[in-house]
Amino acid sequence: MEKQLFWLHIKKSAGITTRSLLQPYYVEVDRSKKPKSFIQAAPEEYNDILNNYRIVLGEYQFKRCLFAKTYLYPETWDDIFSFAFSREPTDRCVSMFYYLFWKEPWRIKNIAKTLIKVRQNKKIVLNTSYAFDLFLDYLHEARLSDSIYQPHGIHFATHTAPMWDDITDSNGTVLLKKVYRLENLTEGLNQAFEECGIAKRLDQHDKKLNKNKERKNFSPNRNQLNKIEEIYRGDFEIYENA
Numbered sequence: 001m002e003k004q005l006f007w008l009h010i011k012k013s014a015g016i017t018t019r020s021l022l023q024p025y026y027v028e029v030d031r032s033k034k035p036k037s038f039i040q041a042a043p044e045e046y047n048d049i050l051n052n053y054r055i056v057l058g059e060y061q062f063k064r065c066l067f068a069k070t071y072l073y074p075e076t077w078d079d080i081f082s083f084a085f086s087r088e089p090t091d092r093c094v095s096m097f098y099y100l101f102w103k104e105p106w107r108i109k110n111i112a113k114t115l116i117k118v119r120q121n122k123k124i125v126l127n128t129s130y131a132f133d134l135f136l137d138y139l140h141e142a143r144l145s146d147s148i149y150q151p152h153g154i155h156f157a158t159h160t161a162p163m164w165d166d167i168t169d170s171n172g173t174v175l176l177k178k179v180y181r182l183e184n185l186t187e188g189l190n191q192a193f194e195e196c197g198i199a200k201r202l203d204q205h206d207k208k209l210n211k212n213k214e215r216k217n218f219s220p221n222r223n224q225l226n227k228i229e230e231i232y233r234g235d236f237e238i239y240e241n242a
Contacts, residue, residue, distance in 0.1 A: 015051070065169075100159060102128065
């Protein structure tokens with residue numbers, strides 16, 4: 001008998017690839033045009049609905065595993081093989097930057113917002129490093145806000161949310177059965193299949209991670225790394241222990 005699996009999608013961590021490799025054991029629903037809510041969905045659709053950032057969870061918005069355990073699978077959570085993939089936090093942060101901030105049309109919008117805030121007589125070097133500093137300021141603002149919509153919107157807030165909050169309960173206990181490093185995607189999925197009694201196995205060549213075409217060889221400086229480590233402190237711990 002096959003055991004149920006639960007995969008928590010951490011944004012900017014190979015979501016498209018993972019969904020495709022999990023087929024047909026992960027049921028997908030419409031996540032953009034007419035997203036389903038839990039009340040109108042079958043239980044096998046809950047996982048993909050929970051992975052949709054458009055679905056509002058109230059106080060559980062950034063505590064998705066706790067939401068799943070409490071409301072979606074209250075009787076069966078401990079029997080489900082639940083897992084996620086941890087991307088190296090600095091690499092994930094740079095990926096967020098290119099996806100959310102430093103590409104069209106957001107690049108033009110963010111530059112315009114910056115110019116409005118700065119005095120006309122002050123010189124600004126709008127290079128990638130300066131833009132990344134602005135992005136880190138956005139991250140800090142989003143973490144301090146008591147609204148998922150302000151100041152930068154739900155898309156930004158959910159895609160930059162720390163992994164730590166999403167996989168732990170209020171006491172900091174990890175609620176997932178297993179966390180794998182993203183670079184071990186194939187091995188992790190094969191272990192998940194094995195744990196669930198699923199015969200499917202993947203070869204290494206099945207893994208095709210999507211790369212942002214605009215991303216170059218940008219590397220954060222020491223001051224920027226310090227800020228990333230402060231914001232994603234728990235995520236570094238998760239990655240080191242995965």
